[in-house]
Amino acid sequence: MALVLNQEQQMLKESAQGFLAEFAPLAELRKQRDAGSQTGYADNLWAQMANMGWAAILVPEAYGGLEFGHVGMGQIVEQTGRTLTASPLFATAVLGVTAINSAASEAQKTELLGAIAAGDITTALAVDEKIHHAPAAISMTAVKQNGGYLLNGAKRFVADGSTADKLIVAARTAGEAGDIDGISLFVVDRSAAGVEVERTPMTDTRNYANIRFSNVAVAEAALLGEEGKGFAALSATLDAGNIYLAAELLGIAQESFDRTLQYLKERKQFGVLIGSFQSLQHRAADWWSQVELCKSAVLKALQAMDEGDARAPALASIAKAKLCQVTELATNEAIQMHGGIGMTDEYEIGFFIKRARPAQMMFGDNHYHTDRFAQLSGY
Template identity: 45%
Template sequence: MAMILNDEQILLQQSAQDLSEKVATVEQFRTLRDAKQRYHDPALWQQIAALGWTGIIIPEDWGGSEFGYLGLGLVLQQLGRHLTPSPLFSTGFLAAELLIQAGSNQQKDQYLPKIVDGSAIFSFAHEEHTRHSLNNISFSAQKQASGYILSGEKVFVIDGELADHYLVTARTSGQRGDPTGISIFILDADIPGLTKTQLTTVDSRNVANLGLDQVKVEASACLGELGNAAPLLQNVFDKASILLASEMLGAAEQVFESTIDYLKEREQFGVTIGSFQALKHRAADMFVELDIAKSVVREALSALDEGSKEISQLASLAKTRLNDCLTLITNEGVQMHGGMGMTDEFDIGLYMKRSRVTNQLFGDSHFHRDRFASLGGY
């Protein structure tokens, strides 16, 4: 496990910190939210692409830097600190990872350079119910003479309103819940028969529901092996859980630091409230949980780059720890800010809302605790 970053990783981390502090700030997030705009700033997205972050995990053959998952995690951690509005996770990781692992050379040549240069935004549509599930897919892909007809609905599609292209899971055989018979198709956002409905979420994240009604695609739109996408999806979901935990870690760090600053500044009864023993104990608990979370995330990211065989266990561990850590720190942060913590004037409420939504993505703590136990043979 690389607990100490090398010089290149430190520079990458610093560049992400500089952008998030100077450009991609919480104030910018508020501006987009209050203007009721989509959770996206095209100019910022081009800056992110120009810095090379969209190609961090993409091989050099397609214009990427192949810097590794730890590098991408460091960037997401810094962006998470300021709730940066960006489709980097959905495009620079989810879509890129699926294409790298399962795409044909033609598909890679067509789409990966677009991810690297930021000229296209991708969205991955898998969930069909309120709870995360790998195999609970009934969205159908019926075989036709020259391709497939896709029909069904997808819910809570991250960056679904922005996307130029979609990666959609569909069932080509079997019944809902079967581990086999799931395939992935890639299609353009303007294909006839596809409708998207933007959702208003509590954390202002860009999310949409998709509906496909008799959408016709060529056989070449299939990504990877027909009917055998489940192992690939599980691998991608594990990596997604770890990288999402990185983003959550950044949010937790920011809330913790803001809360400690407030405890040092706010006075009551002629002294700073940070001198109260009860608040010291609670702040210490937050510090311990955050320190453990940092170690878990760093271990998981390093394991991804090293090709560890324990990725699934580390993914569930990281997501569980960060679900719990971010929930604790945002809850405690709001409480320690007193009545002001409940107002929109203070940023801390924005982080609490983000915590509530992010906890559910790719499995909540109950899901991952059960999975971790199952992987351990219990």
């Protein structure tokens, strides 16, 4: 497949730009933050997005979705990086859909995917238990009892964990932390007895949570897929998650670049535009070149998911590692080249670094994915 967008994907990208500029621009993030919003986005935003069909893009047609594909969805998510738009798009329409579609039974898919596509429910994926991403290092237990399971353990850094209707939880039905076998996925109501949600506001003012499960009883129907064999679906979900995080980071890297480039063409010192200084020109040119590399990595990874390419896991790690690296550069250079004004809350450029770092950290940072890439490459 050629590494370019087709016409439909291009149109979706433009329609996302238009929608986000109108309903969820960066100013909206400030407004939500200053108003002490629990979600980070306006109350009706998700309904509007669902009306646009965004909740259904990755849902197969058989379950009421649009089945439009990852490259298309990637364009929307990239644009949300430019506007720093918080919404259930990532945790529900990407992670929720991928996990359910990879693991669930027909009946579960019909029920859950249909509800997601319609914009009726939101989900959150609860995986990590430590401060660094380690998907096999799961200690949380799920013990069989009374034809169902009893869940005990704690999760942290759960995106949308404080607001989602359903939690998709990775717990251990056998083995011990570090084993790939023995991990199972469950769908749990956030409001279920024994679920204790602690909202943990972070630098990007979104709605993460640490969640404790104390003797939470779920029915057998809450199990997604085969008991103890959940790691494959979890892995596929995390690959998708990382590729979409890379897409969002690409939007951040580009937008912070565009804004900084504009500033270099406006700001005068010593009687001249600072963009006339070669020291800044070369740094800007290198930054631009790095972003070009990022575009290719993200597009290829999205295409690989659409094509069911066996290299998707490696491409996910390539994209996430590279985007972490370049977004770190981009957000730091953005502040430095803006100078003092870049340090002020009043100016928007500082918002990018505060969203970038949690997005980089979620599901593995540059180090994690460079290590994983080496493992997948056989060394």
